[in-house]
Amino acid sequence: WRDLEDIEKLECKPQILVALSALYMDETLTARGFLIDNLDFTDEQINRLVELGEIIKHRINGNVYYGLPHSSLASAYWEHGCDYRNLPNKDRESFVYRYAISDVSNGLSTILNTGKEKRVVLLCTAAIEGRLLEIVKKESDSERYLELILARANSGL
Structure with a gap:
């Protein structure tokens, strides 16, 4: 997986990874609606990270959620992502x-x-x-x- 600076160089939003990491440290998925309605990310920004394999998309009971490939990544993103933590x-x-x-x-x-x-x-x-x-x-x-x-x-x- 890429570090947050590399993600930014790919014209992606590392802030999405940091936002997901807050919940995924406990292996909790984040609802699509929250990312869009509360954090002002777009489907396009989120889907770009899905395409790159940086985040995982889940469909559960008709709802869309996102997580990271592993909880250890979540801990690393949260710890080292202070510059991208515009939450x-x-x-x-x-x-x-x-x-x-x-x-x-x-x-x-x-x-x-x-x-x-x-x-x-x-x-x-x-x-x-x-x-x-x-x-x-x-x-x-x-x-x-x-x-x-x-x-x-x-x-x-």
Whole structure:
């Protein structure tokens, strides 16, 4: 795989790789709609990276999601991509939360895929802000509800 500077030389947007990396470190796919509606990327920019094999396109339950070829790439892109991190939320936890409360069908999965400490913080934040039920209702993977209940029982939420 190419480094971010090489991606830029190919007239692609390395910012897309950095945005995907925030979630893909936990092997969570990013919804197409979020990339376009919330981060202002275009289908053309995204598809160019798919054609180059830099990102992977997935179709799940009629929705389109994107990920990276491997989670270790996600960690490298996030760590070394500070210059390309023109995201509304520069820290990863805030980015994950913003994604989870947006109009995506894998918001709960996104939170539950994070480490235990972050998961508790994100779930508490969503509960305090009155957004948890909204996140749960939009979740397309019904098995994640059980994980939420178990996470709640184990963390004392």
